[in-house]
Amino acid sequence: MTHDALLSAQGIDKSFFGVKVLDGVDFSLRGGEIHALLGENGAGKSTLVKILTGAYRRDAGAMWLDGQEVEPRSVAEAQALGIGTVYQEVNLLDNLTVAENLYLGRQPRRMGMIDRRRMRGDAATLLARYGVGADPDETLAHYPVAVRQIIAIARAVDLSGKVLFLDEPTASLDAREVQALFTVLRQLRAQGLGIVIITHFLDQVYQIADRVTVLRNGRMVGSRAIAELPRRDLVAMMLGRELAEATAHRGSGATQPDTPAAFLFEGYGKRGSIAPFDLDIRPGEVVGIAGLLGSGRTETARLMFGIDRPDSGQAAVDGQPVTLHSPQDAIGHGFGMCPEERKTDGIVGDLSVRQNIVLALQASRGWARPIPRREADALAERYIKALDIRPPDPNRPIKFLSGGNQQKAILARWLATDPRLLILDEPTRGIDIGAHAEIINLIEKLREDGMALVVISSEIEELVAFSTRVIVLSDRHHVRELRGAEITAEAIVEAMAVPGDAA
Amino acid sequence: MTKLKQLRPQLLALAVVLVLIGLISPGFFSVTVQNGRLYGSLIDVGVRVAPVALLAIGMTLVIATKGIDLSVGAVMAITGAVAATLVADGHSVPVVLAVSLALGLVCGIWNGVLVAFLDIQPIIATLILMVAGRGIAQLITGGVILTFNDPAFSFIGSGAVLGIPMPILIWLAMGLAVGLLVRRSALGLLIEAVGINRRASMLVGVRARFLILATYAISGLCAAMAGMIVTADIHGADANNAGLWLELDAILAVVIGGTSLAGGRFSITASLIGALIIQALNTGILMSGWPPEFNLIVKAVVIVAILTLQSPAVADELSVLRGMLRRKGAKS
Amino acid sequence: DLTVGFSQIGSESGWRAAETTVTQQQAKERGIDLKFADAQQKQENQIKAVRGFIAQGVDAILIAPVVATGWDEVLGEAKEAEIPVILLDRQIDAPDDLYLTAVTSDQVFEGKVAGEWLVKDVGDKACKVVELQGTTGSSPAINRKKGFEEAIAGKSNITIARSQTGDFTRTKGKEVMESFIKAENGGKDICAVYAHNDDMAVGAIQAIKEAGLKPGTDIKVVSIDAVPDIFLAMQAGEANATVELTPNMAGPAFDVLEKFKADGTLPPKWIQTESKLFTQADDPKGVYESKKDLGY
Amino acid sequence: MIRARYLPFVATVLIFVVAYALCALQFPNMLSFRVLGNLLTDNAFLGIAAVGMTFVILSGGIDLSMGSVIAFTSVFVAVLVRAGVHPALAFALALAVSTSFGALMGLTIHALKMPAFVVTLAGMFLARGAAFLISTDSVPISHDFLKQLKGIYIQLPDKGKLSFLAILMLLAFAVGVILAHRTRFGANVYALGGSEQSAELMGVPLRKTMIQLYAFSGFMAGLAGLAYTLYTSAGYSLATVGVELDAIAAVVVGGTLLTGGSGLVLGTLFGVLIQGLIQTYIVFDGTLSSWWTKIVIGMLLFAFIVLQRLILLVSERRAAIRASSGG
Numbered sequence A: 001m002t003h004d005a006l007l008s009a010q011g012i013d014k015s016f017f018g019v020k021v022l023d024g025v026d027f028s029l030r031g032g033e034i035h036a037l038l039g040e041n042g043a044g045k046s047t048l049v050k051i052l053t054g055a056y057r058r059d060a061g062a063m064w065l066d067g068q069e070v071e072p073r074s075v076a077e078a079q080a081l082g083i084g085t086v087y088q089e090v091n092l093l094d095n096l097t098v099a100e101n102l103y104l105g106r107q108p109r110r111m112g113m114i115d116r117r118r119m120r121g122d123a124a125t126l127l128a129r130y131g132v133g134a135d136p137d138e139t140l141a142h143y144p145v146a147v148r149q150i151i152a153i154a155r156a157v158d159l160s161g162k163v164l165f166l167d168e169p170t171a172s173l174d175a176r177e178v179q180a181l182f183t184v185l186r187q188l189r190a191q192g193l194g195i196v197i198i199t200h201f202l203d204q205v206y207q208i209a210d211r212v213t214v215l216r217n218g219r220m221v222g223s224r225a226i227a228e229l230p231r232r233d234l235v236a237m238m239l240g241r242e243l244a245e246a247t248a249h250r251g252s253g254a255t256q257p258d259t260p261a262a263f264l265f266e267g268y269g270k271r272g273s274i275a276p277f278d279l280d281i282r283p284g285e286v287v288g289i290a291g292l293l294g295s296g297r298t299e300t301a302r303l304m305f306g307i308d309r310p311d312s313g314q315a316a317v318d319g320q321p322v323t324l325h326s327p328q329d330a331i332g333h334g335f336g337m338c339p340e341e342r343k344t345d346g347i348v349g350d351l352s353v354r355q356n357i358v359l360a361l362q363a364s365r366g367w368a369r370p371i372p373r374r375e376a377d378a379l380a381e382r383y384i385k386a387l388d389i390r391p392p393d394p395n396r397p398i399k400f401l402s403g404g405n406q407q408k409a410i411l412a413r414w415l416a417t418d419p420r421l422l423i424l425d426e427p428t429r430g431i432d433i434g435a436h437a438e439i440i441n442l443i444e445k446l447r448e449d450g451m452a453l454v455v456i457s458s459e460i461e462e463l464v465a466f467s468t469r470v471i472v473l474s475d476r477h478h479v480r481e482l483r484g485a486e487i488t489a490e491a492i493v494e495a496m497a498v499p500g501d502a503a
Numbered sequence B: 001m002t003k004l005k006q007l008r009p010q011l012l013a014l015a016v017v018l019v020l021i022g023l024i025s026p027g028f029f030s031v032t033v034q035n036g037r038l039y040g041s042l043i044d045v046g047v048r049v050a051p052v053a054l055l056a057i058g059m060t061l062v063i064a065t066k067g068i069d070l071s072v073g074a075v076m077a078i079t080g081a082v083a084a085t086l087v088a089d090g091h092s093v094p095v096v097l098a099v100s101l102a103l104g105l106v107c108g109i110w111n112g113v114l115v116a117f118l119d120i121q122p123i124i125a126t127l128i129l130m131v132a133g134r135g136i137a138q139l140i141t142g143g144v145i146l147t148f149n150d151p152a153f154s155f156i157g158s159g160a161v162l163g164i165p166m167p168i169l170i171w172l173a174m175g176l177a178v179g180l181l182v183r184r185s186a187l188g189l190l191i192e193a194v195g196i197n198r199r200a201s202m203l204v205g206v207r208a209r210f211l212i213l214a215t216y217a218i219s220g221l222c223a224a225m226a227g228m229i230v231t232a233d234i235h236g237a238d239a240n241n242a243g244l245w246l247e248l249d250a251i252l253a254v255v256i257g258g259t260s261l262a263g264g265r266f267s268i269t270a271s272l273i274g275a276l277i278i279q280a281l282n283t284g285i286l287m288s289g290w291p292p293e294f295n296l297i298v299k300a301v302v303i304v305a306i307l308t309l310q311s312p313a314v315a316d317e318l319s320v321l322r323g324m325l326r327r328k329g330a331k332s
Numbered sequence C: 001d002l003t004v005g006f007s008q009i010g011s012e013s014g015w016r017a018a019e020t021t022v023t024q025q026q027a028k029e030r031g032i033d034l035k036f037a038d039a040q041q042k043q044e045n046q047i048k049a050v051r052g053f054i055a056q057g058v059d060a061i062l063i064a065p066v067v068a069t070g071w072d073e074v075l076g077e078a079k080e081a082e083i084p085v086i087l088l089d090r091q092i093d094a095p096d097d098l099y100l101t102a103v104t105s106d107q108v109f110e111g112k113v114a115g116e117w118l119v120k121d122v123g124d125k126a127c128k129v130v131e132l133q134g135t136t137g138s139s140p141a142i143n144r145k146k147g148f149e150e151a152i153a154g155k156s157n158i159t160i161a162r163s164q165t166g167d168f169t170r171t172k173g174k175e176v177m178e179s180f181i182k183a184e185n186g187g188k189d190i191c192a193v194y195a196h197n198d199d200m201a202v203g204a205i206q207a208i209k210e211a212g213l214k215p216g217t218d219i220k221v222v223s224i225d226a227v228p229d230i231f232l233a234m235q236a237g238e239a240n241a242t243v244e245l246t247p248n249m250a251g252p253a254f255d256v257l258e259k260f261k262a263d264g265t266l267p268p269k270w271i272q273t274e275s276k277l278f279t280q281a282d283d284p285k286g287v288y289e290s291k292k293d294l295g296y
Numbered sequence D: 001m002i003r004a005r006y007l008p009f010v011a012t013v014l015i016f017v018v019a020y021a022l023c024a025l026q027f028p029n030m031l032s033f034r035v036l037g038n039l040l041t042d043n044a045f046l047g048i049a050a051v052g053m054t055f056v057i058l059s060g061g062i063d064l065s066m067g068s069v070i071a072f073t074s075v076f077v078a079v080l081v082r083a084g085v086h087p088a089l090a091f092a093l094a095l096a097v098s099t100s101f102g103a104l105m106g107l108t109i110h111a112l113k114m115p116a117f118v119v120t121l122a123g124m125f126l127a128r129g130a131a132f133l134i135s136t137d138s139v140p141i142s143h144d145f146l147k148q149l150k151g152i153y154i155q156l157p158d159k160g161k162l163s164f165l166a167i168l169m170l171l172a173f174a175v176g177v178i179l180a181h182r183t184r185f186g187a188n189v190y191a192l193g194g195s196e197q198s199a200e201l202m203g204v205p206l207r208k209t210m211i212q213l214y215a216f217s218g219f220m221a222g223l224a225g226l227a228y229t230l231y232t233s234a235g236y237s238l239a240t241v242g243v244e245l246d247a248i249a250a251v252v253v254g255g256t257l258l259t260g261g262s263g264l265v266l267g268t269l270f271g272v273l274i275q276g277l278i279q280t281y282i283v284f285d286g287t288l289s290s291w292w293t294k295i296v297i298g299m300l301l302f303a304f305i306v307l308q309r310l311i312l313l314v315s316e317r318r319a320a321i322r323a324s325s326g327g
Ligand SMILES: Nc1ncnc2c1ncn2[C@@H]1O[C@H](COP(=O)(O)OP(=O)(O)OP(=O)(O)O)[C@@H](O)[C@H]1O
Pocket: A016, A017, A021, A039, A040, A041, A042, A043, A044, A045, A046, A047, A048, A088, A390, A391, A399, A400, A401, A402, A403, A404, A405, A430, A432
């Protein structure tokens, strides 16, 4: 066999705890191509990337770079070979500054000392390419996940001499940033770099990729040029079955203004975070929240759920004024919330899937009333089946699940509490198209069952698909509310561009 | 039964340590009944481990929340001093017990408030009481060894029920009580959740601050009990030395028991076995007849050996090795 | 009126507490303003304290040195500032022009007194002794061991069978004694225990009793310090002998200091305190009464 | 405007200055170059050790072996010098031993994936035990070389001295500051403290950094041991028990987070000075009994920590308000 590709791998095997998650995977990447690596949640994409970039050791197989057999034992070695990577969960360091993150391990030096001034300058130049105005001297913790994502990409791109791996880089980016990223990727392709991108957005695949490789259950299903692969066939390849994609607005659940609002926020706001807003939510309603990055969507959710304390306005549930000064308060009134940052705010890594699923319910019952093991098993089994969490093992520590499956488990956690109002911040982030459709169906079904939902999403099509109303945010102001037939992708995009103080 | 399997490394280490000691001093395993009371070196290990075992119970919970409690030694001194003062003043045992335990609880709550509500880093928060607490204890005793002569109270330290010395019964009972409390309620799960990811736990409505406070309170209670046992044992309160550096032994016991200092999953039983390993080692050194200059070296070497064998890295290597052997066996 | 700085080691034992109390009492009686600094067992803290005293310009400095070495420099500074220094209860390795005098016992001698008592007491009978050492590396532990060994040297009937550290504490004294008893045939082979201080001896006595033996009879108990509690044990016949280390080091120190300040009388470089042996014959009850309020 | 990450440092400095002023008000003698010089000299060995401890803590680790290593070094040097080895050679040997000891601990922590707390606790037992084996007696040393070293100082007004030890400590801090903020090693240490896993995925060589880190802390412990040897002209196996806790307290009071990744080396200097100040104050006061000394140290430590938190809280609040009015 010849290894004339830029990077190729053959017969890659990997097992965790005796379970094979990669089974004889072959992969090859040419220079000057953008190669999409696709597959369902848990198919083994991230694991393959980690193996090819030195983060994990493979059990069997071999890899070649430029025809030379290589064996990176650490990420540092891979970087030295010219392989740059953005891993799925943004792996940057919150405690370092933006510039330090960008140049960790390769800081410009003068006379053996780090040249901080030059590092700052370089960082600013680098970020400017992506349209991010982050202060190179500020700690990363200051910035939301999207900005961090871009910084991680900028870092990886900058240090990849030959190959660039991007594991779901666009998950938390909005359309504008995605385009900025793609522009950069195209330039890199023109320079002869080989780029591997993992994403669950098929639109993006068709927009940017030259070739796709599909994994299913740890095996390679096939590798094709994108031009000769219709969308329907691609989906079938990934899922092993056909899927009816639905994205049009279903017009379902038109608002019922006659029913009184069960959840009411009036003049609710917090200085420095979100301008005072009014919001009313009825049972059986999905309120979508749209906005650009940093427009204050997450802040709205945090305020409603009692994580941040408001400094103006009041909230009422069923007509009774309530104080929501902590998540416990909110949960006590039947609220639930899936946070945006899964790794830091969502999963409790070392606990099992079952324990993660029952955690919210247990917390609301109090420590003195433990959920009996039988009930916990039943709950876990039910939601693992309902949301198709894979592998369907309730005893596995959740940190060993793939990203998308973790997201499902967190969703299950709140469903188990049977909330009256469920706030979902980017619920479909990192979820494969099969599961994506399932979650949209689930939202639909919960709404029909009379639950009130607030869903934040960067995917406008998806908002259009399930929302009964859409609130559009801009510059930390609620600028527009769209109802019924007004809800179209164009209308949302248009409203997002309205400056915040114009409202 | 999965439980026993999880405890295997600790049990194995304990067995190895015991066997080694048995080789050095052959009389080690002989247990007889004397004056209606079990008697022998093995029993001594059980009795002498009581303070560290009790501390390790509380420490396990604290460490599970990602904390650490350096003050337990000082709390022992305080409660011991107070107990001795009360006993010397002729108060009845129930009063002494109640007051001392309450005091331990107060100390624990103080630590808990600093850590959970003022968000002071646990090492420093408890260092404050570690330094000041011993001073408080000395203030109570006036720096002298406060002796008393009260058979009822001394019973805690040197009495026996059905031939089993009280200290053994106390730490067993406390271990059982706390173990049941955290495992039969949801406390254990919630404590682990807080230790693994406090932010996420708070977002699902877990009262993290309350739980953290509770663990330090329990740790204070355990320290109070340990303090009373030590006091009852020597019929006096030695504020200067009671519990000195015992916090390190307790932490070590927890670590040998396999609970990670980074918080999260914990096992009280394993910590107790850890404490037994340390005490067996101490007693073994005393029985060996080696000069005291060697004590620390021997202790360090054995601990390093145990932890090395238990370490995840070595466990991985071993399982790989085992797998290879099995495969080879299958092939041939 | 004099202002005197006193750098005390710490408060690790009852004896130490008594020394502090007695020093304060003595100062008060003489109208001396005593500045007290507790070093928490650390030499560096003592040095800091002495420097602090010098900076404050005290009239004299008392030091109970935690260790013999390492004083040259700071005592040099005191000398330069013309502040006389008196050492309490321990000698140091430094030129003796750096301090006015040292009021101490002779720790080796203490051990020797204890050993000689035992030699006399057992006569020609074979005797296996177990030894409870002080904190490993501390000077009383080293010296008291040495003195005892000197006293029994040449007596082939007396041997030290086991020797372990009991850290000068009751708890450890008891624990170590327990293991000695188990290791030596249930204690039947042990004829005497020598403890480097009384606290360990008290712990050992409890261990002996709990093993069903009679301390003072089955196993003889000899120790050093003469703290009140050991006299109670002696009175009960459970301890046999102790060697006194007086907590009143400050009295003689203030005496010579006052003379020195008055007319420059130079005292001898070493004022040795008495290392008196007490046995059950010496009215333990009476001694206890006289000592119990001294702050032990 | 002060950046949020410098706030703990600023708070520490502020507290130190205010506290010193208060002390000086009560005891005017304390406001002298002599006391200031003493403050630096007397805490030199602690300061040097604390530099090493700062790095270890910045990485999210801890080094409990420091006190024992200091004692070991002092005994080791003293015994060598007594045996006729030139002090300079003895110093070099001691540093080599302590550095390798640290490196070995770092290797153990990394290779066996054991927590630093336990490995260094075992290291603490080992080093102390080794010191006992060399000599339980305290061993005095005197040598012209040592006298020459001590003869190096800068005279300050009113009998104050910036002694050799003080200079050595300030140098150690200077080296620490440069190492932490101007070298890749320092950046890697901060990275480890942020998240070991992320650092690894960003290409930080874990093994190398870990070994270098603990070797550095071993080196600093050794250097602190040498400083201690010079300070007392002796080696003693029971010396500096619990100094690691003092060093940790100094690091934390200096504004470094024990969880790692955040803090400044210079903050530790002020942490050390604050501790020294507390002790100096207690000596000047001179009325505290042994137990009140402990209680007061505890209370002052508490006061400093709470004050620091308050300053941080207030300034965070102010920053939030400023942000809202500005945006
Ligand atoms: N460290 C680990 N330990 C044990 N199992 C693991 C580990 N990492 C991944 N797995 C398992 O390996 C399988 C593949 O996971 P991987 O993260 O590669 O999936 P993925 O294709 O990236 O999915 P997603 O789209 O959800 O990110 C999953 O079943 C997961 O549970």
